[in-house]
Amino acid sequence: MRIEKIGKIILTYFEELFVFTLVTMFIYMYIQMSYDVNTAVRGEFFNLSLFLEGMFYLLPEISICTLLCTMFYLIRHDHSFGEFITGYLILCSFIWALLVPLWHIKFPSFRYVVLFRDYEDAVVTQFLTIPPLFRYFVDRCTIIHQIAYIVAERGYLGWWIVSPFGLAISCLVCLTRISTWRLLNVFIIILSFIALVVSNSYFFDPRFLASIDLFSQLGYWVPFIFNILVSIVCICIAVTCRAFRRSNPNREDIL
Amino acid sequence: MKQVLKPLSITGIYSLIVFIGCVIAGFFTTDVRAVLPPDTFGIKLLTGQAYFMSLFPAVLTTGFLLGFAMMFGTKRVGTQKAFSHDSFRNFRIVLLYAMAFAILAFCANEVGLISYNHAIENAKIRRRNYNEYIQVTQDHMNDGELSLAAYYLKSAWELYPSSPEVARLDRELEALQASEKIEPVVLYDDGPVYEEVMNTNEGQRDALDYLDSARQAFSEERYIDAHYFATLSAAAAGEGDANWDLARQIAAMAWNMLQVPVDSVTPDGIALFSDKMRGYEALSRGDIIEAYNIYSQLHADYPADAEVARYFSIAREQLESVYFYTDETDDLRTFESSQGVFFSLTNEDGSKSDYYISGITVIKDSSRMIQYLRNLSVINYDQHHNAVSSYTVPYAKMTAEPVKYGRKSRYEPFLTLVSVDRNDSHNRLYPVYSFNRDDTPVPTHLQLPMSYTDFNLICRASSGPDGLAIAQLYVFSQKAEDFGYSGEMFYVPFLHRILFPLEMLILFMMVGLMGFRYRLLPGRVFKFRWIVTFPVFTVILYPLMNILLYFFDSINLVGYNCYNTGFLPIAIVVQLLFLLWCCFLFVSARGE
Numbered sequence: 085m086r087i088e089k090i091g092k093i094i095l096t097y098f099e100e101l102f103v104f105t106l107v108t109m110f111i112y113m114y115i116q117m118s119y120d121v122n123t124a125v126r127g128e129f130f131n132l133s134l135f136l137e138g139m140f141y142l143l144p145e146i147s148i149c150t151l152l153c154t155m156f157y158l159i160r161h162d163h164s165f166g167e168f169i170t171g172y173l174i175l176c177s178f179i180w181a182l183l184v185p186l187w188h189i190k191f192p193s194f195r196y197v198v199l200f201r202d203y204e205d206a207v208v209t210q211f212l213t214i215p216p217l218f219r220y221f222v223d224r225c226t227i228i229h230q231i232a233y234i235v236a237e238r239g240y241l242g243w244w245i246v247s248p249f250g251l252a253i254s255c256l257v258c259l260t261r262i263s264t265w266r267l268l269n270v271f272i273i274i275l276s277f278i279a280l281v282v283s284n285s286y287f288f289d290p291r292f293l294a295s296i297d298l299f300s301q302l303g304y305w306v307p308f309i310f311n312i313l314v315s316i317v318c319i320c321i322a323v324t325c326r327a328f329r330r331s332n333p334n335r336e337d338i339l
Numbered sequence: 340m341k342q343v344l345k346p347l348s349i350t351g352i353y354s355l356i357v358f359i360g361c362v363i364a365g366f367f368t369t370d371v372r373a374v375l376p377p378d379t380f381g382i383k384l385l386t387g388q389a390y391f392m393s394l395f396p397a398v399l400t401t402g403f404l405l406g407f408a409m410m411f412g413t414k415r416v417g418t419q420k421a422f423s424h425d426s427f428r429n430f431r432i433v434l435l436y437a438m439a440f441a442i443l444a445f446c447a448n449e450v451g452l453i454s455y456n457h458a459i460e461n462a463k464i465r466r467r468n469y470n471e472y473i474q475v476t477q478d479h480m481n482d483g484e485l486s487l488a489a490y491y492l493k494s495a496w497e498l499y500p501s502s503p504e505v506a507r508l509d510r511e512l513e514a515l516q517a518s519e520k521i522e523p524v525v526l527y528d529d530g531p532v533y534e535e536v537m538n539t540n541e542g543q544r545d546a547l548d549y550l551d552s553a554r555q556a557f558s559e560e561r562y563i564d565a566h567y568f569a570t571l572s573a574a575a576a577g578e579g580d581a582n583w584d585l586a587r588q589i590a591a592m593a594w595n596m597l598q599v600p601v602d603s604v605t606p607d608g609i610a611l612f613s614d615k616m617r618g619y620e621a622l623s624r625g626d627i628i629e630a631y632n633i634y635s636q637l638h639a640d641y642p643a644d645a646e647v648a649r650y651f652s653i654a655r656e657q658l659e660s661v662y663f664y665t666d667e668t669d670d671l672r673t674f675e676s677s678q679g680v681f682f683s684l685t686n687e688d689g690s691k692s693d694y695y696i697s698g699i700t701v702i703k704d705s706s707r708m709i710q711y712l713r714n715l716s717v718i719n720y721d722q723h724h725n726a727v728s729s730y731t732v733p734y735a736k737m738t739a740e741p742v743k744y745g746r747k748s749r750y751e752p753f754l755t756l757v758s759v760d761r762n763d764s765h766n767r768l769y770p771v772y773s774f775n776r777d778d779t780p781v782p783t784h785l786q787l788p789m790s791y792t793d794f795n796l797i798c799r800a801s802s803g804p805d806g807l808a809i810a811q812l813y814v815f816s817q818k819a820e821d822f823g824y825s826g827e828m829f830y831v832p833f834l835h836r837i838l839f840p841l842e843m844l845i846l847f848m849m850v851g852l853m854g855f856r857y858r859l860l861p862g863r864v865f866k867f868r869w870i871v872t873f874p875v876f877t878v879i880l881y882p883l884m885n886i887l888l889y890f891f892d893s894i895n896l897v898g899y900n901c902y903n904t905g906f907l908p909i910a911i912v913v914q915l916l917f918l919l920w921c922c923f924l925f926v927s928a929r930g931e
Contacts, residue, residue: 111890118893123827127900160856211831212892215885265869267408267857271879339869 112138258322346406412859683823
């Protein structure tokens with residue numbers, strides 16, 4: 085176990101976090117500004133307050149998405165089990181135990197982030213159509229965003245409700261060694277991440293829970309149980325993959 | 340060398356599979372109720388191909404990613420150092436591929452998608468027209484207007500010959516026609532008389548030539564011809580010319596001879612001569628309709644008479660130059676190239692006119708292009724934007740006429756607004772005012788102060804920026820405001836489409852970098868079962884690509900709002916910098 089390899093995992097995460105935050109700030113600013121486009125008035129090309137707003141609104145989301153990049157980094161580089169567990173655990177506990185909950189508790193005013201506004205008559209609707217799948221995904225994410233602030237109102241200890249969600253996302257790292265073809269692993273992780281976020285957005289959505297009798301009785305236990313199950317399945321996959329690779333003379337993976 | 344071709348072969352095979360898949364999907368998902376049964380098979384094929392065209396950039400991206408992931412899966416790449424000779428060699432290959440693929444994606448969007456969508460839209464228009472014709476036929480049959488019903492039924496039949504509905508209506512119509520005597524429909528009473536100086540299409544002959552013809556006609560006692568040619572000769576010579584006096588003299592002599600009562604043997608001959616004279620007088624006064632009526636009657640009665648034939652053709656030519664025939668518009672609605680065309684033109688004095696045309700049919704004549712405009716409405720405004728007058732005409736015929744502006748000349752749309760019935764020229768269709776504050780006389784012609792090419796551009800642009808080719812889009816975005824359109828409605832889509840290949844290039848470079856980073860490990864063989872997973876990549880890459888393009892588009896929109904047309908060079912520079920950064924990342928990538 086080498087300490088610099090652990091350090092590299094953590095450092096890469098923060099490098100990516102920096103780049104991602106910057107990119108997201110630009111994108112957020114331009115999407116917001118495109119809504120304010122009034123063709124009769126000459127607009128501005130850079131708006132500092134919107135630029136910074138993007139970071140404050142979306143930093144928890146960015147930090148979670150950047151975790152995916154760490155998984156991709158782990159796909160590309162080999163680590164011993166100890167190095168991986170130590171580095172990844174430090175990262176995940178930083179994100180899920182400190183950054184995300186504290187951000188939500190400290191800055192409750194960032195609760196109402198709206199990426200896409202519903203203006204029928206906005207000039208932007210004549211020029212731009214938001215890709216429908218993107219719109220759908222962002223709408224689902226907005227629900228989770230709201231839930232996070234509702235949970236934050238209960239204080240730090242209230243986070244046990246959503247903590248399995250963090251666990252499930254962190255456990256996606258178990259999928260990094262499914263296939264010998266590393267590119268396939270990347271896409272499997274992206275796909276599972278999207279599926280996990282979308283399904284959680286439904287399980288956290290009170291309207292969805294109310295529509296099914298069993299779920300309406302269980303309430304917040306539904307996402308709790310679901311995410312625990314997902315985490316267990318992920319860990320089982322990782323164990324199976326490892327066993328398969330060990331038993332296989334060519335060191336091939338399952339897929 | 341074989342390695343280098345890997346991305347190409349993988350993309351090619353994958354595209355083929357997706358293409359077949361799209362065509363099959365097209366067969367099952369097309370809503371055939373939107374088109375006529377004769378178009379069904381074609382529309383299914385077209386829909387499938389249109390699916391493929393919209394997926395094509397994502398398919399290319401997938402092939403690019405997977406191809407390079409495999410190509411880089413060699414030991415040599417695995418030990419590559421940053422900025423080494425090998426990394427530059429790989430970079431060159433990726434860049435060349437990226438450029439070629441970006442151009443392919445651009446062409447698929449600009450040529451493929453647009454033409455497929457156009458063809459699909461046309462098929463849908465045919466269906467709508469057919470439904471409308473059937474409905475109108477039914478209405479006219481109920482109202483007892485059988486000739487109109489027959490006309491619309493014929494239009495419907497042309498679109499869908501084997502239609503059982505048409506056959507049924509045809510039987511019903513025949514039964515009705517047999518039971519009723521059909522009365523001719525009188526559309527309008529008298530209209531305006533158009534004054535026109537006698538002109539001719541006898542060819543460009545000079546004064547002396549005409550004078551010879553006049554002399555010969557006079558000696559053969561064809562006095563009408565003599566007067567006609569002498570008048571032409573005088574007109575061609577002009578006052579003061581040596582031939583002018585002579586021509587006037589012959590004309591006067593011929594006219595005198597015409598006034599002498601003819602000593603014809605038969606009363607029929609006298610009647611023929613006096614009718615000819617009446618027609619000729621009408622022609623000289625410019626009463627073309629009267630002249631046409633007289634000569635068409637005479638031509639029917641005396642088809643062998645050379646003089647009658649000559650003046651009938653002259654009268655017909657002149658009539659056609661001033662009016663057009665109502666029956667020319669008969670079959671036009673079966674295919675209109677554009678519908679709902681609107682534009683407005685501002686005059687130099689600040690007054691303005693709005694034009695609205697329900698449908699336009701283009702007919703390619705042997706020599707010139709003729710367009711028929713259905714339901715042309717014109718609203719005229721004064722300098723203070725108050726509506727002054729408004730009129731509508733059921734059909735107008737448009738040709739291009741050269742107009743000189745100093746040294747330059749251009750073709751301008753020239754509209755003939757009055758049409759006449761070929762058999763009864765008193766039946767006319769002409770502009771009808773819905774209101775007319777200044778009592779402007781009814782116009783018979785209209786010269787639009789715009790170039791003919793602009794008019795055609797507006798016709799295409801009226802259905803939105805998506806139907807225009809990129810060059811037309813640019814040209815129109817520059818002039819849109821002169822014609823009452825908003826410039827940004829056309830310039831922002833233009834920005835999107837012109838920057839598309841550059842954006843795709845950036846995407847391809849990023850994907851190429853990804854292919855390098857997640858390349859197949861050396862010594863690993865590509866497993867056949869991985870092919871099944873290819874669509875998973877497209878499923879993820881397609882929305883990702885659209886999201887990236889959406890981000891670029893929102894930047895373009897904000898940039899346009901800030902810098903207007905000056906944003907294009909800025910956008911190109913910024914995107915090139917971005918591309919350069921991607922290139923840098925690629926060259927600096929290391930192997931294990």
